[in-house]
Amino acid sequence: MPKPTIHRRLQRIDEVQGDRVLVGDRWLLNLASNNYLGLASDPRVIHAAQHASLAWGTGTGSSPLLSGYTALHDQLAEALADWKSSTQSDANPEGGLTPEAGLSTEARVSPGRGSPVVADGTATGGAAAELTTRAGRAVLFPCGYSANLAALRTLLDEDAQVFADRRNHASLVDGLRLAVAEQPGRQVRYYRHRDFADLERLLEQSSPQRPRWIVTDSVFSMDGTCTRPSDIGEIARRYSARLLVDEAHATGVLGHSGSGLFSLSTAKHSAAQPNDGAGTTGGVADGAASDGSPPVCIVGTLSKSLASQGGFVVGSWEDTERLIQGARSLIYSTSLAGSSVAAALEAIEIARSEAWRRAALQQHVRTLHTGLQQQGWRTIGDLDAPLLAVIVGDHLAAENVAAALEQRGLWAPAIRPPTVKPLECRIRLSPTATMSEEDIQQIIAAFAALRVPQLT
Ligand SMILES: Cc1ncc(COP(=O)(O)O)c(C=O)c1O
Numbered sequence: 001m002p003k004p005t006i007h008r009r010l011q012r013i014d015e016v017q018g019d020r021v022l023v024g025d026r027w028l029l030n031l032a033s034n035n036y037l038g039l040a041s042d043p044r045v046i047h048a049a050q051h052a053s054l055a056w057g058t059g060t061g062s063s064p065l066l067s068g069y070t071a072l073h074d075q076l077a078e079a080l081a082d083w084k085s086s087t088q089s090d091a092n093p094e095g096g097l098t099p100e101a102g103l104s105t106e107a108r109v110s111p112g113r114g115s116p117v118v119a120d121g122t123a124t125g126g127a128a129a130e131l132t133t134r135a136g137r138a139v140l141f142p143c144g145y146s147a148n149l150a151a152l153r154t155l156l157d158e159d160a161q162v163f164a165d166r167r168n169h170a171s172l173v174d175g176l177r178l179a180v181a182e183q184p185g186r187q188v189r190y191y192r193h194r195d196f197a198d199l200e201r202l203l204e205q206s207s208p209q210r211p212r213w214i215v216t217d218s219v220f221s222m223d224g225t226c227t228r229p230s231d232i233g234e235i236a237r238r239y240s241a242r243l244l245v246d247e248a249h250a251t252g253v254l255g256h257s258g259s260g261l262f263s264l265s266t267a268k269h270s271a272a273q274p275n276d277g278a279g280t281t282g283g284v285a286d287g288a289a290s291d292g293s294p295p296v297c298i299v300g301t302l303s304k305s306l307a308s309q310g311g312f313v314v315g316s317w318e319d320t321e322r323l324i325q326g327a328r329s330l331i332y333s334t335s336l337a338g339s340s341v342a343a344a345l346e347a348i349e350i351a352r353s354e355a356w357r358r359a360a361l362q363q364h365v366r367t368l369h370t371g372l373q374q375q376g377w378r379t380i381g382d383l384d385a386p387l388l389a390v391i392v393g394d395h396l397a398a399e400n401v402a403a404a405l406e407q408r409g410l411w412a413p414a415i416r417p418p419t420v421k422p423l424e425c426r427i428r429l430s431p432t433a434t435m436s437e438e439d440i441q442q443i444i445a446a447f448a449a450l451r452v453p454q455l456t
Helices: 043-056 071-085 105-109 144-155 170-182 196-205 229-238 317-326 338-353 355-374 395-407 437-455
Strands: 015-017 020-023 026-030 137-141 161-165 187-191 212-217 241-246 297-301 311-315 378-380 388-393 425-429
Touching: 026 437, 043 338, 071 137, 071 297, 071 311, 071 338, 137 144, 137 317, 144 170, 144 241, 144 297, 144 311, 144 317, 161 170, 161 196, 170 187, 170 212, 187 196, 196 229, 212 229, 229 241, 311 317, 338 355, 355 378, 355 388, 355 437, 388 395, 395 425, 395 437
Parallel strands: 161 187, 161 212, 212 241, 241 297
Antiparallel strands: 015 020, 020 026, 137 311, 297 311, 378 388, 388 425
8 A cells, every 4th residue: 555645643623612623622713624604513504403313313224226315315406406507697796796806816916827817706797697497406425525436437428538627636536537447448638727728738639529528626625726617618618528517615605695606507607707708698408508518517515615414416417317327326325314414405595595604704715815915925726715725835844834823723734745746735724704803813913923933
């Protein structure tokens, strides 16, 4: 077995209270969780989970094809399909988003790098076509990881040519490995992170006779960068490529009512983006865009902003049927416990209706970018992403910063290789919507205390 390059250890959390965790004998502000909306401790979500345990028991004891698919599971699948299939644009900016909200801080200082960003859905207000055609269906999985394995293994054509972002999440990477191992006729090529010219170069070299797929995260969780429909939708259409998008970190926090950046139709945001070049508008039928391009396949997890456990795929009827017939992690694994299902259902309800959570989260991320950059720290990430990263250097430097932050009451472990490159070790900061302005100022003050000795 290959040795991990850096020793890892399980870190025991002794107690959780809202945004704080007890580690040993110290309460620390938790900046290392993906509970972006703060719903994991919301009394309504907890109550829903408790109630479901009473009503349905603590476990289903069976796979979804036997006795593990309850009315509650069906209700969640419906809710996810409804939320994710909506082609409503988020031209109506919740939380006061501004046109530059999607600009990465890096892209702003050096135009031309990264995405040619115009913020999707943050636009210029106004005239978006509000279509709410319900187009797809959702299938539930034990977790987001297994949903990605299943989708890639099951949905890719036997001779698919796959184009994948180099910084895709490990579950997409592993899904592609599995997909190719099972069907060597499949071929995977990786393009540079969010470099759509590189993607086009690879597409140009590919065979028009064989099916093409583009596989990407929509929010990259270690960088805080985003791939948006306006980045990639038009390219997919031009090369007749299908899109598979992992919305793990976008679900609940980005897009209209938190539905994420992508809908089944890549045209979702094009209608609201007169200057993003994509330009296609219109309705959807069976998940396809009005120009007939095939539906996007969306993978997600219930374990981040939805404060629960489990994964899902939202896709066209045909795609989801293929999953039910062939996805081994659905067929041969016990279905989600009722408490997880009910918690996610309640969290979706709250995420859809409480836009202030997205606005607060975004404000926190912006305040952190500004405050830390003013001190000279190198932060990366798009301003509307739910997290940011502070690039520190090698793993020892990052571990030292993490330890010093812990001394100042913050829990933000270092992110090290192989997750990131050896000299790009970082502190990943994911605040939650429920943190206060004082909490955010505590973070900025902690970094300031570290920086001062280095600057003098
Ligand atoms: C982008 C992405 N996809 C998939 C997953 C896997 O989701 P889950 O935790 O539900 O297995 C994660 C993280 O856990 C993730 O960050």
